[in-house]
Amino acid sequence: MREPSRSFSSGWAQGSLLVCSLSLCVASSFHSCPHLCICNSDSMEVDCSGRGLTAIPPDLPHDTRILLLLNNRITSLAGGPFSNLTSLHRLDLSNNFLDQLPLGLFADLGNLTEIRLRNNSIRSIERDLLQGLQQLRRLDLSLNFLSQLPPGLFDDLSTLHWLSLRSNRLQSLDRMTFEPLASLENIQLGDNPWECDCNLRDFKHWMEWFSYRGGKIDELQCTLPKDLRGRDMRMVPVEMFNYCLQLEDENSSGPVEKPSLPCTKASPALAEPEPGPDCPQKQRYRPTSVRRAIGTVIIAGVVCGVVCIMMVVAAAYGCIYASLMAKYHRELKKRQPLMGDAEGEQEEQRQISSVA
Numbered sequence: 561m562r563e564p565s566r567s568f569s570s571g572w573a574q575g576s577l578l579v580c581s582l583s584l585c586v587a588s589s590f591h592s593c594p595h596l597c598i599c600n601s602d603s604m605e606v607d608c609s610g611r612g613l614t615a616i617p618p619d620l621p622h623d624t625r626i627l628l629l630l631n632n633r634i635t636s637l638a639g640g641p642f643s644n645l646t647s648l649h650r651l652d653l654s655n656n657f658l659d660q661l662p663l664g665l666f667a668d669l670g671n672l673t674e675i676r677l678r679n680n681s682i683r684s685i686e687r688d689l690l691q692g693l694q695q696l697r698r699l700d701l702s703l704n705f706l707s708q709l710p711p712g713l714f715d716d717l718s719t720l721h722w723l724s725l726r727s728n729r730l731q732s733l734d735r736m737t738f739e740p741l742a743s744l745e746n747i748q749l750g751d752n753p754w755e756c757d758c759n760l761r762d763f764k765h766w767m768e769w770f771s772y773r774g775g776k777i778d779e780l781q782c783t784l785p786k787d788l789r790g791r792d793m794r795m796v797p798v799e800m801f802n803y804c805l806q807l808e809d810e811n812s813s814g815p816v817e818k819p820s821l822p823c824t825k826a827s828p829a830l831a832e833p834e835p836g837p838d839c840p841q842k843q844r845y846r847p848t849s850v851r852r853a854i855g856t857v858i859i860a861g862v863v864c865g866v867v868c869i870m871m872v873v874a875a876a877y878g879c880i881y882a883s884l885m886a887k888y889h890r891e892l893k894k895r896q897p898l899m900g901d902a903e904g905e906q907e908e909q910r911q912i913s914s915v916a
């Protein structure tokens with residue numbers, strides 16, 4: 561199977577001597593196989609894997625269909641190394657040391673059907689990186705350091721069948737990011753530190769819809785909160801997230817409402833802001849719950865007020881009663897000793913008068 565590709569470079573070396581001796585060295589473009597790589601002119605495959613490369617070879621044949629660069633030490637893809645490779649179908653950069661992917665890296669590669677970036681050090685991806693890849697069917701981003709995906713990243717990938725995000729640092733995903741993946745059949749999400757809280761609730765709905773459609777998900781095991789640790793998010797009852805609606809209500813009654821911003825921005829030219837398909841319907845049932853909350857507050861306030869007034873009245877009554885009683889007792893006490901003294905004086909006077 562691999563025999564022709566292995567012997568190709570040496571065969572070409574011999575052939576080129578002949579050709580060059582005839583001073584006809586302007587060979588067909590694919591015959592310029594990069595140093596250290598193995599080229600197969602039948603499958604248009606250029607195999608540069610495991611060669612200790614630190615950069616992409618500059619002289620890649622422009623009609624390359626398969627480019628294998630795995631198991632190297634490539635750290636950077638700056639300078640548009642794949643521009644002109646318009647025929648490229650498969651690109652494998654697995655097991656390298658890439659930490660970022662420059663914008664426009666795949667801009668000319670509209671024929672790509674498969675990208676493998678497994679086991680690199682990619683921390684973030686630009687929103688427009690995968691723009692225009694309308695033939696892409698497989699995308700492997702497993703074993704990287706991705707902690708989030710920008711919304712809109714997968715907008716052009718309506719043909720994607722297989723996606724791996726395994727073994728990254730993802731805590732949460734946004735449902736909207738995944739909606740454009742209309743052909744997706746298989747997604748790998750395992751081995752990420754998932755936080756199974758309100759932020760993941762909408763994505764849970766997406767996963768349920770995806771599974772219902774026949775899609776396959778490997779696993780989504782919660783890391784946080786503690787009481788859900790180790791449980792698969794898909795098995796956690798949706799009722800566990802009812803409290804999220806309450807939280808949203810509380811947030812939406814505040815002055816700034818972040819989730820509604822992209823919706824109003826999407827249609828700035830329209831006179832009446834029409835909620836686009838991206839707008840969540842949450843807003844529709846918010847007002848009733850807000851009204852309910854306000855009603856509760858008013859009733860609680862009225863009850864509190866009545867109780868307070870009653871307490872004040874009771875306290876005032878108690879005070880008045882106590883002061884009246886105190887006054888009465890004081891007067892009673894004052895009068896008794898006075899009466900006793902008066903009698904004594906009268907007796908004394910009687911005694912004096914009798915002596916006299």
Ligand SMILES: *[C@@H]1O[C@H](CO)[C@@H](O)[C@H](O)[C@H]1NC(C)=O
Pocket residue numbers: 643644
């Ligand atoms: C790509 O092709 C253009 C013209 O088609 C050429 O000027 C340019 O040098 C090529 N770039 C590379 C990196 O081969």
Ligand SMILES: *[C@@H]1O[C@H](CO)[C@@H](O)[C@H](O)[C@H]1NC(C)=O
Pocket residue numbers: 631632655656679703
């Ligand atoms: C990831 O890549 C590194 C370096 O290329 C390699 O040593 C390691 O074995 C790879 N790990 C996996 C799981 O493939």
Ligand SMILES: *[C@@H]1O[C@H](CO)[C@@H](O)[C@H](O)[C@H]1NC(C)=O
Pocket residue numbers: 646647668669670671
């Ligand atoms: C796909 O490859 C063909 C040649 O194989 C090329 O003519 C065409 O422009 C490429 N398409 C895109 C979108 O680059």
Ligand SMILES: *[C@@H]1O[C@H](CO)[C@@H](O)[C@H](O)[C@H]1NC(C)=O
Pocket residue numbers: 758804807808811
């Ligand atoms: C509510 O707002 C707080 C901070 O403003 C935020 O941390 C929290 O995630 C929000 N909750 C929801 C459900 O949006």
